[in-house]
Amino acid sequence: MNNELKNKKTEIALFVTCLVDLFRPSVAFATIKLLKEYGYTVVVPKAQSCCGQPAYNSGDYEGAKKVASAVINEFDKYKNVIVPSGSCAGMMAKHYVDLFKDDPEFSKKSLIFSKKVQELISFLSKIPDRKKLHSNFKGTITYHDSCSSLREAGVKHQARELLQEIKGLKIKELKHTEVCCGFGGTFCVKYPQISERMVSEKVADAEASGAEILLSGDLGCLMNIAGRASREGKKIECRHVIEVMADMTSVSPIGKKMKREK
Amino acid sequence: MITNRERILSKIKSNLGKEKDRAKIDIDILEARLKGSMPSLIPKRGIIQQDKLLEKFESSARGVDSSVSIIDDLSEIPKEVKYYLTQNNIASKIVVLPNKELDSIDWNKYPTLEVTKKFPDEKDETVFVSSYVAIAETGTIVQLSSSENPITSHFLPDNSIVLVKASRIVAAAEDAFKVMRKEINSIPRTITLISGPSRTGDIALNIELGAHGPRKVHLLIWNDTK
Amino acid sequence: MTVNPTSNNFKENAKKALADDNLQAALNNLKGGLISKRKEAIKRLPEFDAISTRAKNIKDEVFLDLDFYLEKFEKKTIEYGGVVHWAEDANDAKNIILELLKSINAKIMTKGKTLISEEIGLNEFLEENGIEPVETDLGEYIVQIAGEKPSHIIAPALHKTKENVADLFHEIHSPLGYKERQNSASALVAEARSVLRKRYLEADAGLTGANFLVAETGSTAIVTNEGNGDLTQSLPKMHIVLATIDKVVPTLEDVSTILRVLNPSATGQDMATYVTFSTGPKRRDDNAGPDQFHVVILDNGRSDLIGTDKQDVLRCIRCGACMNHCPVYGAVGGHAYGWVYPGPIGAALNPALIGIEKSHHLPNASTFCGRCEEVCPMQIPLPKIMRHWRNEEWKKKIPKYSVRLVLKLWLFLVLNPVLYRIVSSIFVRILSFFSPQKGYFSNLPFASGWTSVRDFPAPEGKSFLSQWEEEHDDNK
Numbered sequence: 032m033n034n035e036l037k038n039k040k041t042e043i044a045l046f047v048t049c050l051v052d053l054f055r056p057s058v059a060f061a062t063i064k065l066l067k068e069y070g071y072t073v074v075v076p077k078a079q080s081c082c083g084q085p086a087y088n089s090g091d092y093e094g095a096k097k098v099a100s101a102v103i104n105e106f107d108k109y110k111n112v113i114v115p116s117g118s119c120a121g122m123m124a125k126h127y128v129d130l131f132k133d134d135p136e137f138s139k140k141s142l143i144f145s146k147k148v149q150e151l152i153s154f155l156s157k158i159p160d161r162k163k164l165h166s167n168f169k170g171t172i173t174y175h176d177s178c179s180s181l182r183e184a185g186v187k188h189q190a191r192e193l194l195q196e197i198k199g200l201k202i203k204e205l206k207h208t209e210v211c212c213g214f215g216g217t218f219c220v221k222y223p224q225i226s227e228r229m230v231s232e233k234v235a236d237a238e239a240s241g242a243e244i245l246l247s248g249d250l251g252c253l254m255n256i257a258g259r260a261s262r263e264g265k266k267i268e269c270r271h272v273i274e275v276m277a278d279m280t281s282v283s284p285i286g287k288k289m290k291r292e293k
Numbered sequence: 294m295i296t297n298r299e300r301i302l303s304k305i306k307s308n309l310g311k312e313k314d315r316a317k318i319d320i321d322i323l324e325a326r327l328k329g330s331m332p333s334l335i336p337k338r339g340i341i342q343q344d345k346l347l348e349k350f351e352s353s354a355r356g357v358d359s360s361v362s363i364i365d366d367l368s369e370i371p372k373e374v375k376y377y378l379t380q381n382n383i384a385s386k387i388v389v390l391p392n393k394e395l396d397s398i399d400w401n402k403y404p405t406l407e408v409t410k411k412f413p414d415e416k417d418e419t420v421f422v423s424s425y426v427a428i429a430e431t432g433t434i435v436q437l438s439s440s441e442n443p444i445t446s447h448f449l450p451d452n453s454i455v456l457v458k459a460s461r462i463v464a465a466a467e468d469a470f471k472v473m474r475k476e477i478n479s480i481p482r483t484i485t486l487i488s489g490p491s492r493t494g495d496i497a498l499n500i501e502l503g504a505h506g507p508r509k510v511h512l513l514i515w516n517d518t519k
Numbered sequence: 520m521t522v523n524p525t526s527n528n529f530k531e532n533a534k535k536a537l538a539d540d541n542l543q544a545a546l547n548n549l550k551g552g553l554i555s556k557r558k559e560a561i562k563r564l565p566e567f568d569a570i571s572t573r574a575k576n577i578k579d580e581v582f583l584d585l586d587f588y589l590e591k592f593e594k595k596t597i598e599y600g601g602v603v604h605w606a607e608d609a610n611d612a613k614n615i616i617l618e619l620l621k622s623i624n625a626k627i628m629t630k631g632k633t634l635i636s637e638e639i640g641l642n643e644f645l646e647e648n649g650i651e652p653v654e655t656d657l658g659e660y661i662v663q664i665a666g667e668k669p670s671h672i673i674a675p676a677l678h679k680t681k682e683n684v685a686d687l688f689h690e691i692h693s694p695l696g697y698k699e700r701q702n703s704a705s706a707l708v709a710e711a712r713s714v715l716r717k718r719y720l721e722a723d724a725g726l727t728g729a730n731f732l733v734a735e736t737g738s739t740a741i742v743t744n745e746g747n748g749d750l751t752q753s754l755p756k757m758h759i760v761l762a763t764i765d766k767v768v769p770t771l772e773d774v775s776t777i778l779r780v781l782n783p784s785a786t787g788q789d790m791a792t793y794v795t796f797s798t799g800p801k802r803r804d805d806n807a808g809p810d811q812f813h814v815v816i817l818d819n820g821r822s823d824l825i826g827t828d829k830q831d832v833l834r835c836i837r838c839g840a841c842m843n844h845c846p847v848y849g850a851v852g853g854h855a856y857g858w859v860y861p862g863p864i865g866a867a868l869n870p871a872l873i874g875i876e877k878s879h880h881l882p883n884a885s886t887f888c889g890r891c892e893e894v895c896p897m898q899i900p901l902p903k904i905m906r907h908w909r910n911e912e913w914k915k916k917i918p919k920y921s922v923r924l925v926l927k928l929w930l931f932l933v934l935n936p937v938l939y940r941i942v943s944s945i946f947v948r949i950l951s952f953f954s955p956q957k958g959y960f961s962n963l964p965f966a967s968g969w970t971s972v973r974d975f976p977a978p979e980g981k982s983f984l985s986q987w988e989e990e991h992d993d994n995k
Contacts, residue, residue, distance in 0.1 A: 047983055053947050054976065056983035075987050078936035080943075086930060088887065089918070090909030094930045101934060129903070178888035211846045215886025220968025222530070222884050224537055227972035228850040229886075258973035261959050286976030288958030298605035301764065301818045305586045308826035315587070323587055326580075326769050327735045333772045334573045336566040336779065357790070412806055415716060431790035443807030445753050448746050466775040480599065480736050482801050482808045483753070486794040491746035494786065495658035495674060496704045497545065497681045498552040503705075504657060505712055505719075506746025506793070 043071045044109035046102075046148075048119045049081040050250040051271075055285065058250065061277035062115050062151060068277075069158055078105045082119040087126060088216050099127045100137055103144045112148045115273055116249050117180025120150035125183055150180060151273060152248050156189035166278035169199030173242035174272070175233070175256065177249035178211050186248065190272060194246070197275065203240040207232075214255040230259040237267050244284070246272040257286040339430040339465035346429045346462045347514065353432030357489030358502060359510040365519060371403045374421065374454060377511050378406070383452055388413040389421045392441035395456070415449045422446055423456040426472050427512075430465045431488055434512070437473070438483040447487065453507040459516045524873050526857035529880035536851040545680045546852050553674075553843045556787025557894070564783060567896075574777045575898045578834040581767055582825060588734040588767045589816065595737025599799030601812040609639035612817045616641065616726070616759060619813055620650055623757055625723035631741060631748035632656035633728030634672055634837060635761050635817060637859045638872065641726075652726075653718045655747035657711055664691045670853030670861065673785050673839040678852050681707070715747070725751035725809070729762035730836065731777070732814070735770040738796040739814060742781065744788075749795055758797065758809035763817050765833040771796070777836060780896035785838040820872045829904050832867045834897040841891035841901060847884055856881060863891035867904040875911050882908035944985045947978045954978070 043066055051058045063073045083098030102123065106112050114120040124145045131137035155161070174194065180186040187208075194200055213219060213229025220226075233256055237245045245260075245267055247253050257269035268284035283289040306312055315323075322330075341349050351361050362373055378385050386407040389395050400408040413420045422442070424434035434455055438444040447453060463469050466486065473484070491506030502508060525532065536542055561567045581588050593603040606612035612635075620628060628645065630636065630652055642652045642663070654663040658675035662668060665687055669675030676684070684707055689700040692714060701707050719725075727748050729739040739760045741748045752758040768774060774794075782788045801808030824830050842848040842862025853861030858869050858878065866881040875882075882905035891901045912918060932939045954960070954977035963970050 049943075052983045053943055054978045056979055056981070056986055059983045059987075075984075075991075077984075077988075079984075080933045080936060080939045083933075086926060088906065088909070089922075089926055090906065090911070090913035091926060091930075092910050092913075094926065097930065098933055178886070178890070182889040182893060209890065211886050211888035211890070213846065213886060215888070218884070218886045220966065222533065222847075223968050223972045224534055225847055225850050225884065226886075228537055229846050230973065254976050255973065257976050258959065258969070261974040261976075262961070262972070282979065283958055286959040286974060288956060288977075296605065297607045297611055300607055301605055301816075301822055302586045302589065304818075304822040305589075305764070305825055308822065309583065309585070310826070311584075311586070320587075323584055327591065329770060329772065331769075331772075334566070334570055334776060336564055336570065338564070353789075357788075357792070415720065433790060438801075438805060438808060440802070440804040440806060443805065444749065445807040448749050448753070466778075467772050470771045470775070480738065480796075480798045482797065482799060482805055483749075484738075484796040484798075485749065486790070488788075488790045488792050491744065491792055493657045493708060493745045494552075495656070495661065495676055495745075496684050496707055497679075498548045498674060498677070499681075499704045501705050501708045503712065504708060504745035504747065505655065505715065505750055 041071050041111065042109060043073050043111045043113050044106055045073055045075050046079060046082070046106065046112055046114045046119065046123070047075065048114060048116045048250065050254070051115060054254065055250055055271060057279060057282045058115050058271040058273055061271070061273045061279040062113070064279060065155070065273065065277040066113070069161060074109070076105050082122045084118065084122045084216060087122065087130065092130060096130055096134070099130055099141070103127065103137065103140055107140070107144060110147060113151055113154055114148060115151040115271065117150050117177045117184045117186060118249050118251060120148055121179040121183030124148040150184035150186060150248070152180070152186050152190050152193065153184050155276070156193060164193060164196040164276050166197045166275060167199065168197055168275045168278060168280055170244055171201040171203055171242045172244045172246050172275070173203050173205050173237055173240040175205065175212060175237070175245055175247040175252055176208050177247055177252045180248045181209065190248065193276060194272070200275070203242045205236045205240055207236055212252045212256055214251045216251065219255055227259070230255050231263070234260045234263060234265055234267070238265055242267065244268045244270060246270055246275060248272050253285050257284070261286045333467045335465050335467055341429050341464040346464065347459045347516065347518070350427055350429040350432060350462045351514065353429060354489070354512055355432070357432045359432060359489045359512050361512045361514060363514045363516055365516050367398060367515060370398050370456070370513060371400050371406060373513055375403050375406045377454065378419065381509065384418055387419045387421050387454070388417045388450070390442065390446055394423050395421065412443050413446050413450050417450045419452040419454065420446055420450040421454045421456070424461070426469045427457045427462045428464070428466055428469050428486070429462055433466070433486050433488040435469050436485045436487060437477070437481045439481055444483045444485060447485065448506045451503070451507060452509045452511070454511045454513060457512050457514045459514055459518045524858040524869070524877050526869065526873070526878040526881055529855060529857060529884060532855035532857060533851040533884070536855045541680060541683065542678050542852050545678050546849060549677065549843055549849060553787065557784060557840060557843070560783030560787040560789060563789065564779065567780065567783070570776060571780045571896045571898060574780050574896060575834060577768060577773045577776060578897065581769065582830060582833065585764065585767070585825060588769065589764060591734040592732050592737055592767050595734065596799065596814055597737070599737055601737065601799045601814060604813060604815045606815055606817045608819050612639050612761065612815055613641060613644045615815050616761070617645065617648055617650070619757065619759060620645070620724055623723060625650060625757070627651045627653060627718070627722045628724045628726055629653045629655050629719055629722040629751045629755065630659070631725070631727035631743065631751045632659050632675070633726065633761050634859060635728055635763055636726065637669060638819065639817070653722065655715055655719065655751050657708065657745060660711060660715065661687065668854065671839060671842060672837050672860065678854065719750045719754050722755045724757040724759060725755045726759045726761060727752050729760050729766050731774050732762055732767040733771060733774060733796065734767055736796070736798055738798040740774055740794060740796045742778065742791045742794050744786070744792040746793055749793060752797060752809065753807055756809055757811040757813070758800070760797070760814045761817065762814065763819065764821055781836050781838050784840040784894065784896040824871055828907055829867070829871060831899050832864070832871065832904050834899055835864050835868065836897055838896060840894040840896065844890045844894045846886070846888065846890070863901040863905070867899070867901050867908070870908045870911070875908055875915065876917065879912050879917050882906070940984055944982045947982045950978050951980055
């Protein structure tokens, strides 16, 4: 992390991700709130939609390249691109480079771009001289490591360390923190029975942990786990970790509706 | 007629873009590689000081379920063998490989220990053999097949009692190969690295000792370095 | 012809596997044992990562001059009196082996564990030709007498519980005089040992696979724990080794390097019980060992991968770590994959060997969670290779028309941000409008794959971008 980030005026471009945009705007608002509190200027480039993973993981490399080049062109002018998802960040920071390996124009561009992209939690943990999180949140949580946060963005201890700064928060770990929840993008709809088995085990693990809330850094996992917990009639609530970090938990948990809402 | 061999090799070459013959320098590099130009990457646990070899070998060997006893003199062997057999409820009857090294042992002191000098077959319960070298890192004994040491000797009987000379314990497998290259001109039919009794995990992943090879391996380490 | 794959029935196979309580009980063993043993073994070897990189480099280096190393191996094997046979495909290999067996009038052939013989369907072929193949690896033996196929590459009978094995042995061994049904694992192992001892001694020939072909010495090497491979290759008068082109390494020391990562990854051992290098037939004055030593080097489609973006898959040393850690394998077991190599390695390798048309489910049935790549001692980028196969599949238009259409539409929208914003905000508004009070949908007609097994969380309200736009009309 460069010193430049100490500069209050440092500009950060937010890549919202399509799932957050459509299903959980609170994640984006929470991200902006916290980044602003840390003194950054947050911009939301207009021409953004998706990082291109659906095409890439379906094997449509040409389609994925089109989306990727659009993303790069739109975000290229910014020095820091923050993504509240390990999976989308991994796509943009790692897989774009693979995708454009032999592309005369974008091989270099994607490489430069890859250095600018950061997964949100990883970014937060690296802010120099950062003052501690002061969320008023109270409760017992468990943290689900999304596979791409864990293996592509290298986020594991960072999330826990940040969460531990919140006074009223207690962490209870899952037994199998390294095991996938069964989301896997199109996997969960192409192979629903296998996905069901995987997500049921995750829900059971979460329940056994004794936590009231499951947090994670990827909305894909969260919608999957919340959806399954709901189907099984389980009480556990699911939220994006940034909602807790930014003290924005007044919104209903994912897939639930709280009474007191307007 | 184009043979399978030519077809496979030419497909590989064309996929590698190496249709043309290699330059002499490239061949020299490859030949040097085969002669050991690449230094081995041996982990710390396989780099062991001379005076620690015996200790490390013993603990590694126990770690792979071999039993171990240490003797200072060859003359102790019959007593140790007899003791081991009694302790483990094994019939007091062994087959000793007829070779120069083991011939010097005087078994007559223990008349109750029945000793037959021959190559064992599937009917023999316990065999007494010696090892070529032993590897401290992994508790492994190395056997080279030869006219005096048929490889089946190590697999047919239920119990193997193996004489290991402390002076022949090396640190890592790489060191064992080094000794072999120095001492032997022509590679034997089999080089066998044996680490403990045979075992299987094929029934519900439970490890059971005594699959097809020996059920028990007892190592008699002769501390000949004293 | 290779063994007929049923990989295209993956979905049905998986469904059956998930409903099979016995299989699920057997798979449960995996979660404790092999995973934690591997972890412990790696803790004992702090240099694991560095050695793994070295091991990877050894294979990469060999592939760059694969023809050279294979020829070297051949030359050395011949020097020591062995014979090398080259087989381009499964049929070649089977015919070569049959001819060898016929030449000594063999009736019984014992076998060490070889996955390649499964790949080429050797057992069925030999049986058709009047030769009895006898599997001697306990897991392979169990699977053989049950009339099944292996479900795991290092633990072939992983799908069977101890009770299953007890029943099976009781049924098959009773006529051989083993009347009592054994209950303990140790008694079952002892019974198999006793039954198989006879077979080793009766066999006319023994066939093993090879974990390594050593170019320097012309040796083939096997890594085992049971000792079955050693009896298989030492007792009969002919030893046949069946190995593929990717198994060659330069020197004995290279074998040692790879073993240091193979054994921990496979069984959590520092060293397998037996590592045996075999070079040529028995020497003139040897008292044991085969009179003839034959090595059958099989290609079967592997050379097509050399120099391609899928070459990395050939580094595989068959440790099984990828499947042990794979959540999909853990849920459905090995048989669901419908061909010899299950789990992530199968998803990456099978399409190369049997064609993507016959195996397209395999690289798709992955969440790309990446745990396989993380535990692979040869650092094979398994998800990446699976994705490459999805790319091949896409290019060949194998995915259903409806799937491709949806993706095309999505692409069109995503590439037109203004349109995307309008359409997505309408989509969200409609969903929100119909959003029940509960905050989720239990059934969505256009997302039945999702809602068949889980609820669909309703959107919060308006999309983020439309809210942001309202708040920031000035375009920043």
